[in-house]
Amino acid sequence: MHWWFPSNASSVGGQVDSLFYVILYITGAVFVLVEAGLLVFLVRYRRRDGRRATYVEGSTRAEIIWTTIPAVILVSLALFSQPLWSRIKSADTYPPNADHLAVEAKQFEWRVTYPGPDGKLGTDDDFMQKDELHLVVNHDYVIDLTSRDVVHDFFIPAFRIKQDAVPGMLIKVWVRPTVVGTYELACAELCGLGHYRMRAQVVVQTDSDYAAWLRSQGQATSSAPAASPTAQEGTP
Amino acid sequence: MTAHAEAVAHAAHDDRSFIRKYVFSTDHKTIGIQFLFLSLFFLLVGGLLAMGIRWQLGFPGQAMPLGGWLPQSVAPGGVVAPKTYNSLVTMHGTFMIFFAVMPLLVGVFANYLIPLKIGAPDMAFPRLNMWSFWLMIPSGGLMLASLFVLGGSSAAGWTVYAPLSATPDYSGVHLGQQLWCLSIVIFGLSSLLGSVNYITTVVNLRAPGMTWFRLPLSVWALFITAVLAILAVPILAGAVIMLLFDQTIGTHFFQPDVGGQPLMWQHLFWFFGHPEVYILILPAMGIASDIIANGARKPIFGYSSMVYAMIAIAFLGFVVWGHHMFQSGMNPTLASTFMVSTIVIAVPSAIKVFNWLGTLWRGNIHFTTPMLNALAFVSMFIIGGLSGIFMASTPVDMYIHGTYFIVAHIHYVLFGGSLFAVFAGIYFWYPKMFGRQMSERWGKVHFALTFVFYNLTFFPMHILGIGGEMRRIYDPTVYDFLRPLQPINVFITINAFLLGLSQLVFAANFIGSLFKGEKAERNPWRDTGLEWTTASPPPHGNFAETPHVYHGPYEYSVPGMDDDFLPVTTPPTGRAA
Numbered sequence: 014m015h016w017w018f019p020s021n022a023s024s025v026g027g028q029v030d031s032l033f034y035v036i037l038y039i040t041g042a043v044f045v046l047v048e049a050g051l052l053v054f055l056v057r058y059r060r061r062d063g064r065r066a067t068y069v070e071g072s073t074r075a076e077i078i079w080t081t082i083p084a085v086i087l088v089s090l091a092l093f094s095q096p097l098w099s100r101i102k103s104a105d106t107y108p109p110n111a112d113h114l115a116v117e118a119k120q121f122e123w124r125v126t127y128p129g130p131d132g133k134l135g136t137d138d139d140f141m142q143k144d145e146l147h148l149v150v151n152h153d154y155v156i157d158l159t160s161r162d163v164v165h166d167f168f169i170p171a172f173r174i175k176q177d178a179v180p181g182m183l184i185k186v187w188v189r190p191t192v193v194g195t196y197e198l199a200c201a202e203l204c205g206l207g208h209y210r211m212r213a214q215v216v217v218q219t220d221s222d223y224a225a226w227l228r229s230q231g232q233a234t235s236s237a238p239a240a241s242p243t244a245q246e247g248t249p
Numbered sequence: 250m251t252a253h254a255e256a257v258a259h260a261a262h263d264d265r266s267f268i269r270k271y272v273f274s275t276d277h278k279t280i281g282i283q284f285l286f287l288s289l290f291f292l293l294v295g296g297l298l299a300m301g302i303r304w305q306l307g308f309p310g311q312a313m314p315l316g317g318w319l320p321q322s323v324a325p326g327g328v329v330a331p332k333t334y335n336s337l338v339t340m341h342g343t344f345m346i347f348f349a350v351m352p353l354l355v356g357v358f359a360n361y362l363i364p365l366k367i368g369a370p371d372m373a374f375p376r377l378n379m380w381s382f383w384l385m386i387p388s389g390g391l392m393l394a395s396l397f398v399l400g401g402s403s404a405a406g407w408t409v410y411a412p413l414s415a416t417p418d419y420s421g422v423h424l425g426q427q428l429w430c431l432s433i434v435i436f437g438l439s440s441l442l443g444s445v446n447y448i449t450t451v452v453n454l455r456a457p458g459m460t461w462f463r464l465p466l467s468v469w470a471l472f473i474t475a476v477l478a479i480l481a482v483p484i485l486a487g488a489v490i491m492l493l494f495d496q497t498i499g500t501h502f503f504q505p506d507v508g509g510q511p512l513m514w515q516h517l518f519w520f521f522g523h524p525e526v527y528i529l530i531l532p533a534m535g536i537a538s539d540i541i542a543n544g545a546r547k548p549i550f551g552y553s554s555m556v557y558a559m560i561a562i563a564f565l566g567f568v569v570w571g572h573h574m575f576q577s578g579m580n581p582t583l584a585s586t587f588m589v590s591t592i593v594i595a596v597p598s599a600i601k602v603f604n605w606l607g608t609l610w611r612g613n614i615h616f617t618t619p620m621l622n623a624l625a626f627v628s629m630f631i632i633g634g635l636s637g638i639f640m641a642s643t644p645v646d647m648y649i650h651g652t653y654f655i656v657a658h659i660h661y662v663l664f665g666g667s668l669f670a671v672f673a674g675i676y677f678w679y680p681k682m683f684g685r686q687m688s689e690r691w692g693k694v695h696f697a698l699t700f701v702f703y704n705l706t707f708f709p710m711h712i713l714g715i716g717g718e719m720r721r722i723y724d725p726t727v728y729d730f731l732r733p734l735q736p737i738n739v740f741i742t743i744n745a746f747l748l749g750l751s752q753l754v755f756a757a758n759f760i761g762s763l764f765k766g767e768k769a770e771r772n773p774w775r776d777t778g779l780e781w782t783t784a785s786p787p788p789h790g791n792f793a794e795t796p797h798v799y800h801g802p803y804e805y806s807v808p809g810m811d812d813d814f815l816p817v818t819t820p821p822t823g824r825a826a
Contacts, residue, residue: 015733016712025644033645040635047602047631054609055624058545060616065813066806067611071551071604079603084596090642091592095585098643102581120419163413164511166576166651170717170730173648179512179578180412181505197730201651201719203406205419206332209723 022196022217023172024189028097030173035093039086101174104155104185111153111187116146118158118165118178121207123198130227140230144213146198148190149223156186166202169215177202190217263789273383275375276789280382281361282682284352285675287385289759291348294393298341300749305329305337307742309724323401332421334723335404340396342407343429346529347436348389350663353671354532355440355478356382359447359471361682365780365787366468368456368796373449377442384439388432395428403429406721408522411503411514415495430493437486444475444482451475456779458798462556463817465778465802466549469556470535473563474528480567481524488517515577519570527566529663530630531559533670534601537623539802540673541608543776544620546813548803550607551600558597558604565594575646584643591641598634602627613806613813617774618692622673625700629665633658636711654714660707672696672755679759680773684786685766691758698751705744709737777804777814 021027058066100106113134115126125146129138134157148154158167160178167186168175171194176186200211218226263270274280304313313319316327323333360378364371372378395402402425405414409429417423451464451472464472492514494500501507503514542549549555571579571587605627614620636658640646649655672695680686716734718725725731725738772781777800783792796818804815 015716016737017715019717019730029644029648032642033639033648036639036642036645040638044631044635047606048628050606051609051624051628051631054606054612055614058609058612058614060613064613066546066613068548068806068808069550069607069611070548071554071607075603075607076551076554076600080596080600083599084593087592087595087638088589090638091589094588094642094644098585098588098647099581101644101647102584163416163419164410164577168651168717168719170648175576175647175650177577179505181509181511182578184578197728199717199719199728202410203335203338203413203721205413206335206404206421208335208721209331209725210727212727 019170019196020192021171021173022190022192022194023169023174024191025097025101026171026173032094032097036090039090101187102176104187107155107185107187108153108189111155112149113155113157114146115157115159116167116178116186117161118167118200118204118211119161120163120205121200121211123167123211123213125213127227127230130231142230146213146215147223147226148188148215148217149220150190150193150217153187153189156188158184158186163204164202165200165204165211168199168201169196170199171196171215175201190215193217193219265789273379275371275379277360277364277372277375277378278682278787278791280378281357281359283382284356284360284385285682287382287389288349288352288356291344291389292350292353295341295344295349296749296752298337298344300746301329301337302334302341303742303745305334305723306725307739309726329723331723332401332404335406335721336396336402336422336425338721339403339406339409340392343392343403345663346407346525347433348385348392350529350667350671351440351525352385354529354536354667355443355447355471355474356385357671358467358532358536358674358678359443359475361678362780363447363450363468363471364454365681365783365791366465366778367451367454367459368779368792368798369450369454370790370792372446373454374446378446381439381443381446384435384442388435388439391428391432391435395425395432398424398428401425408515408518409492410518411492411495411511412505412509415492415503415514417496427493427496430489430496433489434486434493437482437489440478440482444478447471447475448479456796456798459779459817460798462553463798463801465535466538466552466555466559467532467535470531470538470559473559474531477524477528477531477563477566481521481528484517485521485525488514488521491517512574512577512579515574516570519573520567522573523570524563524566526662527562529667531562533626533667534559536670536674536677537605537626538608539778540619540623540677541605541627542803542805543677543774544615544617544623545609545612546615546805547608547612548801548805549604550610551604552801552803554600555604558600561597562594565590565597569594572641572646575643576650581643588641588643592638595634595638595641598630602631602634617676618687618689618696619673619677619774621693621696622669622676625696626666626669626673629661629669629703633661633666636661648717649714651719652714653710653718653720656720657707657710657714660710664703664707669699672699675759677774678780679762680769681780681785681787683763683766684769685762686769686773687758687762687766691754695751695754695758698754699748702744702748702751706741706748709741713737713741772816775812775814777802777816779817782816782818 117124122143126141128134158178160180165178196215198213198215312327316324400423404422413419491502495502501509503509503511569591572591575584718731769785798817800817806813807815
């Protein structure tokens with residue numbers, strides 16, 4: 014039974030997880046302290062006949078303490094989160110030598126455009142593959158994410174990456190897979206009746222496996238386009 | 250005050266016709282009770298829709314019990330269809346937020362409590378007040394009707410993101426989404442009329458001696474909520490009218506191919522939507538504060554910092570909406586700004602929690618049913634508040650945004666927070682409203698069942714979210730990485746059904762006590778508030794003579810007094826006696 018994070022397979026996932034654990038430990042400690050305090054008070058100061066509550070209206074010192082401490086912890090958390098965030102999402106900090114791919118979301122499929130053998134998007138040898146995203150391990154990619162119809166969301170849980178695909182916008186998403194394997198790409202924004210089956214495979218391969226796949230694509234594109242594994246209706 | 254004199258004259262001989270007294274009444278107490286029945290009905294509707302959602306998630310693709318009664322187009326062979334599922338999710342959120350929790354907190358308690366608690370004979374604008382209730386009938390009626398029209402009800406989520414919601418071609422929903430828009434516009438009008446009324450009443454109709462800093466925290470909370478509503482609801486109404494135009498007359502405000510902006514919908518919606526979150530929690534905080542002081546037999550700890558914290562929440566509530574849009578394609582630098590404001594708004598919430606604990610410290614805590622529910626509010630709000638910090642951190646949000654972690658968070662705030670406070674408030678003021686007590690024993694049974702099954706239902710959703718399960722997914726078993734989580738979904742579904750069934754205890758207690766409940770005295774909870782100095786239920790016009798207020802709202806266990814509470818109307822000389 015695996016009831017926790019899917020194992021991480023990207024360059025940023027580890028840092029996202031660490032930040033999650035930092036917040037988990039801080040909030041966990043606060044949770045235990047405050048709820049325990051609440052329970053202790055409930056037991057200790059439960060109603061007993063002949064005893065009166067103490068008439069206390071407040072304490073300025075206490076107010077200052079419990080305003081300052083949470084404020085300091087929370088603001089440092091924000092400062093701590095900021096660098097990782099801008100590294101993941103600010104397009105001007107992306108690695109300049111990254112490979113480019115284009116992903117277009119549409120109801121209810123992911124259309125991935127590969128640059129083909131020349132490595133450039135927008136040339137004649139580009140080819141499109143539905144619902145399959147092939148990546149070379151330890152390579153930087155910048156994905157041009159668009160949507161043809163409604164708002165979708167590009168979510169690869171194993172990479173900890175999530176980004177809405179918005180019609181009318183081109184959003185650049187940086188990924189760097191670090192572990193060879195097959196993962197899932199999910200749509201994480203309600204996009205219509207087939208939303209739940211808007212799923213694609215992410216295949217992270219070694220350089221040579223990728224090259225072999227690329228060659229096979231050169232042959233396949235001349236014949237019929239690859240069938241989408243999720244093209245059929247779901248259960249009912 | 251002449252208004253008082255007139256009201257007193259009215260109270261003496263109440264000769265209103267049946268229709269004027271119980272149907273088209275301008276009496277704030279009747280209107281509050283009308284809101285109570287209406288919003289409890291919608292709570293039931295929202296709850297039943299949630300049962301449908303849970304069945305499908307726990308047992309995807311299996312025929313729902315009684316599902317065979319549904320039309321084939323909705324549930325072929327009793328199995329929820331994918332589009333039906335999206336409608337269930339959308340309408341559950343819509344009914345719960347707009348027609349259950351918001352009217353329960355504001356419609357019921359602002360109407361019923363504000364005049365009684367400030368010593369006024371009625372609202373400043375009783376006729377507007379009547380309209381604010383009666384507009385909820387067409388509004389709620391249209392929303393209910395949208396469940397039965399061709400093409401089904403709105404299926405774009407309660408946030409109805411454009412362009413999915415704006416274009417029938419994308420959603421398959423035609424009339425249903427238009428009815429949704431109309432209903433929400435009428436709802437907005439109702440909410441505005443109510444808010445104008447609450448604000449004016451608190452500003453102008455306070456009894457002599459009821460200064461601003463003698464207002465109970467419940468009245469402060471409802472006042473601040475009304476200010477929030479008056480600033481936020483028009484934005485929603487405007488946005489929804491634009492959406493309606495996009496659907497009906499081809500305006501394309503939110504459609505990019507002809508110059509519209511999908512993100513503009515999200516900005517407008519959340520500019521309303523985030524203050525709305527505080528509209529749904531501030532009154533709960535106020536109600537819980539009143540009840541905790543009463544239950545602990547102690548003045549509220551740090552009264553003025555409680556007031557300032559609520560004012561701070563109201564201000565900051567308008568500059569945090571972007572945290573719903575961290576992953577939306579909004580400029581990431583702008584997201585950083587919203588992260589800071591979001592983090593800062595956690596501080597006043599923390600202040601409030603610590604002050605509630607301070608109130609309990611060295612108290613003499615009476616575990617009545619309202620007090621138990623108010624304490625549950627505090628302990629669950631702590632969890633909901635802390636889980637919000639994960640989403641505030643933009644990189645962590647990147648992973649948990651749109652997963653069950655956020656579903657857990659919203660339910661810890663809205664059910665664990667708001668609804669427990671609503672239960673607390675109903676148990677507490679029921680004797681004043683109806684002149685009879687609800688059963689304490691069955692109240693405690695209801696509380697215990699609700700508290701246990703509530704936590705067993707919603708806590709595991711955090712784990713689903715960490716596992717990556719997306720919200721609003723018709724069938725999670727489509728995904729390989731989600732299949733191992735399915736036993737958790739089954740567990741949640743079973744507990745959700747038990748949570749739903751536990752509410753029958755409340756319904757039986759509520760309805761039964763109307764007829765069989767023990768007669769309530771004026772002040773069954775030995776409370777200091779003004780509403781407890783008049784009869785249960787109070788007559789038309791509320792008070793036999795205009796009350797005079799001499800003390801702050803929470804004078805419990807005052808040293809040197811025999812009683813452990815000092816009603817706000819007791820003249821200062823009474824203290825020596």
